[in-house]
Amino acid sequence: MPPLRITLSFVLCLLLTATFATPVEEGRALYDQHCARCHGADGTRGLFGAKNLQKSLLSDSAILHQITNGRRIMPAFKKRITPNQMTAIANYIKSFRKSSV
Ligand code: HEC
Numbered sequence: 438m439p440p441l442r443i444t445l446s447f448v449l450c451l452l453l454t455a456t457f458a459t460p461v462e463e464g465r466a467l468y469d470q471h472c473a474r475c476h477g478a479d480g481t482r483g484l485f486g487a488k489n490l491q492k493s494l495l496s497d498s499a500i501l502h503q504i505t506n507g508r509r510i511m512p513a514f515k516k517r518i519t520p521n522q523m524t525a526i527a528n529y530i531k532s533f534r535k536s537s538v
Contacts, residue, residue: 464529467522471514472530480533485510491533500527 469478476482480490487510495503504523507513514523 460525460528461532463522464525464527467518467526468529471518472526475511476530480530487511490530493530493534497527497531500530 468476473482475484475487476490477484480493483489493500501520501523503511504518504526505513505515518526
């Protein structure tokens with residue numbers, strides 16, 4: 438029954454993608470590429486007055502707003518990364534918070 442086999446391999450593909458390309462990994466790669474030069478790999482570098490992300494308490498929507506539009510020295514990223522990538526980054530930087538407590 439070819440259709441069933443096709444369906445099964447499709448499901449398998451989805452599972453593999455979910456396992457290996459997790460948003461956290463994507464968020465980390467994007468963060469290292471776009472944000473770490475000011476904020477540091479762990480969020481504490483503070484170059485140009487960049488906020489310490491381990492102490493930041495911004496809501497999800499405020500983080501996305503800040504990445505999209507920038508603020509003072511921080512550049513806007515809306516032309517460089519997609520909304521999905523911003524969400525991945527936002528989830529990743531929130532993981533810094535737990536390590537500080
Ligand atoms: C050119 C340096 C620079 C880069 C690159 C940069 N930032 Fe920033 N970031 C700043 C500065 C400076 C501030 C403080 C701005 C302010 O609110 O006055 C800041 C503030 C923030 C805040 C607000 C924290 C708070 O509690 O107010 C968040 C969240 C943030 N950055 C995330 C990011 C993310 C995510 C990226 C990568 C997509 C990034 N930043 C890239 C310099 C930078």
